[in-house]
Amino acid sequence: CSDAENVFDGFELQHKRKQVVEVSGSTAMKVRHFFSSSSPLAFRFRMAHQIKEIRDRLDKVAADGIRFGLATISIDLGLVVQRREMTHSHVDASDVIGRENDREEIIKLLMQPHPHGDGDKSLCVIPIVGIGGLGKTTLAKLVFNDKRMDDLFRLKMWIFDSGSYSPRKP
CATH class of the missing domain: 1.10.287 (Helix Hairpins)
Known part of the structure; x- marks a missing residue:
């Protein structure tokens, strides 16, 4: 592969x-x-x-x-477990129109100091929500590939999960 x-x-x-x-x-x-x-x-x-x-x-x-x-x-395709789609973080920014403000807003949020001041020990989540086809993944790729993120994060990794989220109950 x-x-x-x-x-x-x-x-x-x-x-x-x-x-x-x-x-x-x-x-x-x-x-x-x-x-x-x-x-x-x-x-x-x-x-x-x-x-x-x-x-x-x-x-x-x-x-x-x-x-x-x-x-x-031959097997029943209904019984086959769906394989996860492989993706990459590449996106041509010149092909994306009208998301500059959204990208800048997310980058601004990421560059702010954490509100609790816990440094690296705390986790901050910035959700990008919307209906399918709206460009949520493309927006995330634009933020991920922005040069300022290289300065902000020592290590970056692109992970994409298209599965539906359901929180675990304790």
């Missing part, structure tokens, strides 16, 4: 690199970029090679399954 994710990350990185070269590059820089190891042609070759390696490994897994006598079985 991580190899496939790396391929997707590579495509995203190449897209960003292309945007930078298109926006800020002189003709000479564009020519150097084309002939460099990060050129579109070299990138396509590397990605094709990586995808082929992943497919070859998947084919080997399938062949091993046959060799070891593993069989495909």
Whole structure:
């Protein structure tokens, strides 16, 4: 899985690199970029090679399954436990419109001293609520990726839980 994710990350990185070269590059820089190891042609070759390696490994897994006598079985999909969706914290801020004030308000709340003055020993929760599709996760990603958060938090980790919340009863 991580190899496939790396391929997707590579495509995203190449897209960003292309945007930078298109926006800020002189003709000479564009020519150097084309002939460099990060050129579109070299990138396509590397990605094709990586995808082929992943497919070859998947084919080997399938062949091993046959060799070891593993069989495909049908199951009732209603009984399958839903697997959690993998997400990442990447969001292109230029694609988000009209959330600047909300982002700034949350950042301002996060940067305030804790009202009880307990320092690192206390926990402060800032809920972002609303109906589905409103952009709550996107807003949280914008706050998470803001450079000021790097200064405020020594360690950051993106965790996404789409499950419904129900408090435990004592």
